[in-house]
Amino acid sequence: MFDAIRGHLAASAPHDAVRAAHHAAAAHGEDVSARDEKSAAVVFEGTAVERFRQALEAVAGRCFVVKDEAEAAEVLRQIAGQRKSQRVAVSDSPLAGRVLKLAGLPAEVLENAAVGELFDSDLGVTGAQWGVGETGTLVLESDAERHRLASLIPSAHVALLEARNVRHTLGEVLRAINERGEGGLSRAITFITGPSRTSDIELTLAIGVHGPAELYVVVIGGEGNG
Amino acid sequence: MHQQTSETFDRNAREALADVQLRGALRNLATTFGGRRKEAIATVEDWEGLRDRARAAKDETLAHLDKYLEQFVGNAEKAGAQIHWARDGAEACRIVLDLIRARGASRLVKSKSMATEEIHLNAALEAEGLAPVETDLGEWIIQLAHETPSHIVVPAIHKSKRQIAELFAEKVGIEPTDDVAVLTGAARRILRRSFAEAEVGISGVNFGVAETGTILILENEGNARLTTSLPRTHIAVMGIEKVIPKFTDLDVFLKLLPRSGTGQRLTAYQSLITGTKRRPEDEGPEELHLVLMDNGRSRMLSHPVTRQSLACIRCGACLNACPVYQQVGGHAYGSVYPGPIGAVITPQLSGLKQSAQLPYASSLCGACREVCPVKIDIPELLLHLRAEVTEGTAAGTAAQHGPVKSRPLERLAFGLYARAWSSPTLYLWGARVARLLQGAVVRKGRIGKVGGLLAKLAPPLAAWTEWRDAPPLAPRTFREQWREEQKR
Numbered sequence: 001m002f003d004a005i006r007g008h009l010a011a012s013a014p015h016d017a018v019r020a021a022h023h024a025a026a027a028h029g030e031d032v033s034a035r036d037e038k039s040a041a042v043v044f045e046g047t048a049v050e051r052f053r054q055a056l057e058a059v060a061g062r063c064f065v066v067k068d069e070a071e072a073a074e075v076l077r078q079i080a081g082q083r084k085s086q087r088v089a090v091s092d093s094p095l096a097g098r099v100l101k102l103a104g105l106p107a108e109v110l111e112n113a114a115v116g117e118l119f120d121s122d123l124g125v126t127g128a129q130w131g132v133g134e135t136g137t138l139v140l141e142s143d144a145e146r147h148r149l150a151s152l153i154p155s156a157h158v159a160l161l162e163a164r165n166v167r168h169t170l171g172e173v174l175r176a177i178n179e180r181g182e183g184g185l186s187r188a189i190t191f192i193t194g195p196s197r198t199s200d201i202e203l204t205l206a207i208g209v210h211g212p213a214e215l216y217v218v219v220i221g222g223e224g225n226g
Numbered sequence: 227m228h229q230q231t232s233e234t235f236d237r238n239a240r241e242a243l244a245d246v247q248l249r250g251a252l253r254n255l256a257t258t259f260g261g262r263r264k265e266a267i268a269t270v271e272d273w274e275g276l277r278d279r280a281r282a283a284k285d286e287t288l289a290h291l292d293k294y295l296e297q298f299v300g301n302a303e304k305a306g307a308q309i310h311w312a313r314d315g316a317e318a319c320r321i322v323l324d325l326i327r328a329r330g331a332s333r334l335v336k337s338k339s340m341a342t343e344e345i346h347l348n349a350a351l352e353a354e355g356l357a358p359v360e361t362d363l364g365e366w367i368i369q370l371a372h373e374t375p376s377h378i379v380v381p382a383i384h385k386s387k388r389q390i391a392e393l394f395a396e397k398v399g400i401e402p403t404d405d406v407a408v409l410t411g412a413a414r415r416i417l418r419r420s421f422a423e424a425e426v427g428i429s430g431v432n433f434g435v436a437e438t439g440t441i442l443i444l445e446n447e448g449n450a451r452l453t454t455s456l457p458r459t460h461i462a463v464m465g466i467e468k469v470i471p472k473f474t475d476l477d478v479f480l481k482l483l484p485r486s487g488t489g490q491r492l493t494a495y496q497s498l499i500t501g502t503k504r505r506p507e508d509e510g511p512e513e514l515h516l517v518l519m520d521n522g523r524s525r526m527l528s529h530p531v532t533r534q535s536l537a538c539i540r541c542g543a544c545l546n547a548c549p550v551y552q553q554v555g556g557h558a559y560g561s562v563y564p565g566p567i568g569a570v571i572t573p574q575l576s577g578l579k580q581s582a583q584l585p586y587a588s589s590l591c592g593a594c595r596e597v598c599p600v601k602i603d604i605p606e607l608l609l610h611l612r613a614e615v616t617e618g619t620a621a622g623t624a625a626q627h628g629p630v631k632s633r634p635l636e637r638l639a640f641g642l643y644a645r646a647w648s649s650p651t652l653y654l655w656g657a658r659v660a661r662l663l664q665g666a667v668v669r670k671g672r673i674g675k676v677g678g679l680l681a682k683l684a685p686p687l688a689a690w691t692e693w694r695d696a697p698p699l700a701p702r703t704f705r706e707q708w709r710e711e712q713k714r
Binding site: 001148 | 251254255258259289291292295296305311313361362363364367380381382383385386387390406407409410411413414417418421422438440446447448449451452455456466472473474476477480481488490491492493494495496497498499500501502503504508509510518520524525526527528529530531533
């Protein structure tokens, strides 16, 4: 197959030369790379956490900004209480473990839940490694925690996010992950922006198809780093 | 209704125009997605700059596709993925089938993938007694209805809520309802059973990162996450053009694709999967198989005009913006890929012979080029393919699919046209003759409906004047008027 690719690319060379000459003659070649920084420029005035909250709520997610883990536990207790949660699946995130312990929910808490148990859980609790302000996106990495199923199968997902890990742009997060090098790239990275949704029937928005119908993000660490 | 193929586009289109329900659905699509797209692109500062950067990244990859594919494959293998090469659709289907058979698997879930639609994977698996379950809501609907997608992003856009409710009542036994939330809830409940017991998950790929060997899948529902997380084996089918050079290039494409497609800043979920899990106790499949498919793509590399077709990121914006698609919908094209992008890639993938009508299914208005996030010059491609049709050559495709039936009359007409328009004498003479002849058809200063013998002699004139007047040539040309002015 590589032979086919190389053969066809070689066949294109004369046409490419004609094109290149044509473009050079037209000389409207604006330097594309010079625009890089401009398009990444931040227009938002407030902190990254505030930006995250607004963007998340615009896509039907709920966001709570709290001072510390004790307050996060209180928020978690309220959510579980309102939903009358019976079974809570939790990832192996140390933060999620601590907050769940502080919350002391009157529910069965499953660590390392089997798939069948997950389908019977009504609340999933995980951490999140990054937040993205411009889109209200959570970024979860498999090397940091086993997040894939607890954040996906239960009908509601609570994510605990440290304010210092919230950035303004997705570009910043991608660069930070990339700079760690080969060993620092998790085998599964999940971006989550709001609850599961579809518009497949007459383009009418319906929330909660296959993933959680409710997404709550608790940002811990007060005002954040801006 | 007759069997709709690309060869019967004219007839398909006429039937579609008479379908009132379809026209309503398409109007809804154009206004809803068109409006949302406009709002979404206003949230980035330099949309034009982003488009240029995305196109530059795609051009770079395609110009050195061998190099980037090697890099992608090397890194994916290092992370535990197994690579399979498929020269065409049949080979890709066989690879998937063999993988399923070797595992003794029968419970299959699928997430939405145009690549697997392109190769008719479901039909190939069903022919072998397997029953893959489509899990994207739109794809599931059309699978239940035994239909094909009519849009690359919202495959069931041609169906009304009522039709879907009746379909669900018949196939899965729920009470008919016009509540979309209830219909969606039924899909969730029923498909969860399929997910819980699935042995193999089959997905497509939106981007493959050469630098890391990562594949990225975008979605809104969560079914792609379930498909790629729960089963023991994950098979991803990807076209060889899906590769991009760098991990950080994803930033640009993730800004462009959702905004162009559904008018979202970002779709609800992105899964970035690099090989298989690191430790046995981690979540996710034991095996990841990447099926890298050519199926006519490498041929498009052989000319810069056709090569740009491979820059497409399948957002569907050109469908939503196209005045032809807006009227006739996706099925009229008789091909897996409809709309402007379908009209240019279908003839290249499956041969001009069967789809010679598609490059003509356009008014060349350029709306597609205007909205394309990677600036594919679709009108240029349409003209390139029309030239191949009239020349009867279809250089690349002839060898693969047999010669194309040429259009000698069209060649003759445009040959004369070109001659007349490039010589001032011929042009003036021609105008004079035309003015004399038009006396026969001009009524009250307009050319109305043309019938009788003339309609037989000049079918295009008859077709044009059936629904609207044609403006006649002015009684005196500008040159004549000018000359008289000078004399005074």
